[in-house]
Amino acid sequence: MRFLTGHTPPYDLTYDDVFVVPGRSDVTSRFDVDLSTVDGSGTTIPVVVANMTAVAGRRMAETVARRGGIVVLPQDLPTSAVRDMVDFVKSRDLVVDSPVTLAPDDSVSDAMALINKRAHGVAVVVDDGGRPIGLVTEAACRGVDRFARVRDVAATDFVTAPVGTDPRAVFDLLEHTPVGVAVMTAPDGALAGVLTRTGAIRAGIYTPAVDDAGRLRIAAAVGINGDVAAKATALAEAGVDLLVVDTAHGHQLKMLDAIKAVSSLDLGMPLAAGNVVSAEGTRDLISAGASIVKVGVGPGAMCTTRMMTGVGRPQFSAVVECAAAARQLGSHVWADGGVRHPRDVALALAAGAANVMIGSWFAGTYESPGDLLTDREDRPYKESYGMASKRAVAARTSADSPFDRARKALFEEGISTSRMRLDPARGGVEDLLDHITSGVRSTCTYVGAATLPELHDRVVLGVQSAAGFAEGHPLPTGW
Numbered sequence: 001m002r003f004l005t006g007h008t009p010p011y012d013l014t015y016d017d018v019f020v021v022p023g024r025s026d027v028t029s030r031f032d033v034d035l036s037t038v039d040g041s042g043t044t045i046p047v048v049v050a051n052m053t054a055v056a057g058r059r060m061a062e063t064v065a066r067r068g069g070i071v072v073l074p075q076d077l078p079t080s081a082v083r084d085m086v087d088f089v090k091s092r093d094l095v096v097d098s099p100v101t102l103a104p105d106d107s108v109s110d111a112m113a114l115i116n117k118r119a120h121g122v123a124v125v126v127d128d129g130g131r132p133i134g135l136v137t138e139a140a141c142r143g144v145d146r147f148a149r150v151r152d153v154a155a156t157d158f159v160t161a162p163v164g165t166d167p168r169a170v171f172d173l174l175e176h177t178p179v180g181v182a183v184m185t186a187p188d189g190a191l192a193g194v195l196t197r198t199g200a201i202r203a204g205i206y207t208p209a210v211d212d213a214g215r216l217r218i219a220a221a222v223g224i225n226g227d228v229a230a231k232a233t234a235l236a237e238a239g240v241d242l243l244v245v246d247t248a249h250g251h252q253l254k255m256l257d258a259i260k261a262v263s264s265l266d267l268g269m270p271l272a273a274g275n276v277v278s279a280e281g282t283r284d285l286i287s288a289g290a291s292i293v294k295v296g297v298g299p300g301a302m303c304t305t306r307m308m309t310g311v312g313r314p315q316f317s318a319v320v321e322c323a324a325a326a327r328q329l330g331s332h333v334w335a336d337g338g339v340r341h342p343r344d345v346a347l348a349l350a351a352g353a354a355n356v357m358i359g360s361w362f363a364g365t366y367e368s369p370g371d372l373l374t375d376r377e378d379r380p381y382k383e384s385y386g387m388a389s390k391r392a393v394a395a396r397t398s399a400d401s402p403f404d405r406a407r408k409a410l411f412e413e414g415i416s417t418s419r420m421r422l423d424p425a426r427g428g429v430e431d432l433l434d435h436i437t438s439g440v441r442s443t444c445t446y447v448g449a450a451t452l453p454e455l456h457d458r459v460v461l462g463v464q465s466a467a468g469f470a471e472g473h474p475l476p477t478g479w
Helices: 058-066 079-090 108-115 167-173 197-203 228-238 253-263 279-288 305-309 315-328 342-350 390-396 402-409 429-447 452-458 466-471
Strands: 018-020 047-049 070-073 100-102 122-126 132-137 160-162 181-185 191-196 219-222 242-246 271-276 292-295 332-336 355-358 380-384 418-421 460-463
Touching (some): 018 342, 058 079, 132 181, 219 228, 271 332, 315 342
Parallel strands (some): 047 355, 160 181, 292 332, 332 355
Antiparallel strands (some): 018 460, 181 191
8 A cells, every 4th residue: 555646644544535546457347356355254255243232133144244244243242142143143044045934823013023124025924834835025014904914915926946046047037026035945845045136146246254164154242341261262162253352442451461361262263352543552452362453443433432532543544554563463453433435445445454344334224133113204214322322331231230330321432322224225234235345346446456455555545635525426316
């Protein structure tokens, strides 16, 4: 990475401040770009879903891993819940999606509560033997009594195919069907999953992030308080593929002690830790035993740290400095926070990040854990909140005494409730992954990079004014 001549500023930069200069390229197609990462995380796209309670759950973990990313489960989850989620994710198919299911005698109300748990927009009706006998869509439930049975509204004329059928063949089967979802069946006729036309296309574009046994990957976080080594051991025994030691201020003694305690266990998996924003902090965390350092203090959409404390650093410069320090030690960094557009992900990778963490951007998707709500204009949204907010602190300290809970609640540094609207064009996390990865692939072609390390090595950046950044925005719809 280098700056254009005369463009190296004497001050720190964030993503909006910089732009990529197109250069000579012999990368002729976006599909010639390999988005695999090199940090040991096993991701085949540079996306890590942050360990936020409003974002990271089993549906998100399954879907993102199938497309090559990885989800970090929140540190507040009981180990038993983590074990259940890990077992669920690792039992999922690498191609077909897991649908919600209904029994024939379930009500239309039950169906309406479940359909929006999946972006494909259907629930599968199964008999007592687990064999699919119908499909229920939201459209089929409109205007129907809420107490009607789903057997009366389910479509029985639907496409089926054996699991393992070539996705392109499934795509062709769905070309003229009213419900664009194929029901995939196991050899005994039981439901194995579903596959949409778009899902069939994605199966040929993305490579799932899998462990040595060919199962989907999943990560989990642990805090720096309590018996960190015992919690890390329990998470490893639950089957997670990567551990994240996480706290807002990572450059502190308790973090270093926690990293040493976990790394001494030799659990045989990558260990990420953070957050920091300086070369010194990066070196200290790596010296303590971290193989990946999380970079970012204050840039998150739900974070009020900078306004409360004045602490933090513009994210692009933080990633540049920390990535350079990590590279000297043979380690890697994740850029955590501040991404709102695909360009931001590309710029974080250009700055030297191996992966980019995304949180609130994914909160407004079908796959996030929250319930789908609607506002007064009937627009769908989900609620999100910061992990240092009063709401998150209350959940994290539920076992404390009332006095201690009340005392800790005084020190919030995050938004407790925010409405994250579902984008009508990109309501599923896979839609956003398409959006992000297509942008990053295009950035690589402009730079002449066939891999992410080449992107960092070859990229030339310039510094722009606020007017320069605004110039890149398209006109609002309707002009």
